[in-house]
Amino acid sequence: MPSSLIALFSIASLVSAQIPHAFFQTAVPPPPAMQTTAPASARTLTLPAGTAIPLTLINPIKKKSTKPGDAVRATVAFPIMAGMQVAIPAGSYVEGVVKTVTARASDTQQPEVGIHFTRLVFANGYSVSLDANSTQAEDFAPRIGAPGAELASLTPPAGSMGLFAQTTPTLPPLPKVGPPMGEVIGAVFGGAAALTITMLALAHHSQSKIDYVLFDAGWQFQMVLQSPLVVDANQVAASAATPGAN
Numbered sequence: 001m002p003s004s005l006i007a008l009f010s011i012a013s014l015v016s017a018q019i020p021h022a023f024f025q026t027a028v029p030p031p032p033a034m035q036t037t038a039p040a041s042a043r044t045l046t047l048p049a050g051t052a053i054p055l056t057l058i059n060p061i062k063k064k065s066t067k068p069g070d071a072v073r074a075t076v077a078f079p080i081m082a083g084m085q086v087a088i089p090a091g092s093y094v095e096g097v098v099k100t101v102t103a104r105a106s107d108t109q110q111p112e113v114g115i116h117f118t119r120l121v122f123a124n125g126y127s128v129s130l131d132a133n134s135t136q137a138e139d140f141a142p143r144i145g146a147p148g149a150e151l152a153s154l155t156p157p158a159g160s161m162g163l164f165a166q167t168t169p170t171l172p173p174l175p176k177v178g179p180p181m182g183e184v185i186g187a188v189f190g191g192a193a194a195l196t197i198t199m200l201a202l203a204h205h206s207q208s209k210i211d212y213v214l215f216d217a218g219w220q221f222q223m224v225l226q227s228p229l230v231v232d233a234n235q236v237a238a239s240a241a242t243p244g245a246n
Helices: 001-026 148-154 156-169 181-208 234-240
Strands: 044-047 052-057 070-074 081-083 086-087 091-103 112-121 125-135 214-215 220-225 229-232
Touching: 001 081, 044 081, 044 086, 044 234, 052 125, 086 229, 086 234, 091 125, 125 229, 229 234
Parallel strands: none
Antiparallel strands: 044 229, 052 070, 052 220, 070 091, 081 086, 091 112, 112 125, 125 220
């Protein structure tokens, strides 16, 4: 009997010694491998304040129906570079609001419009806030009249005037018939002036009622950044690769 007890005790000890090892092998999984790769940071491109961006107008601006606060849309006419990379592809949209509309400026006698642009939208849907104002070139009407040299060429020299006076015979005065010439000339000019004033008044009255276009769709102008513009380089590249992007 003692030998049997010793054998049972030995078997029980051996089993109890094996249970913890098997339990920890199955119950506690090994720790996962640590991640050593960090996510890549987004690259950005920056356009400084003062950058001029050429635009093409989409919706026309009219004399009477366009009011301050109305929405305006345009497209970027040419690609804008930040260093050696494209920051704004051509064809990107800009959105803004009308600030002022002038049918005829006092200094240039040309129509003028002031627009504040607030958003830039790329072809892939990516958009950023924008702070830019419109500018436009001053167009002056050409001067009407012949140059001084041409006027001088049309004037005969002094010597020829004297020669012409010596060789031309003096004609006898015509008899005075009818009212004096001064009264006739005055009446003619007075009637013409009255007719001109009447026509101008009618034209001004009719034009004041017409809502004509000051700046039509397709008008070329530009905006100037008032604050730096920061864009995501990856989004810009995706926009340039979007089908239909220009």
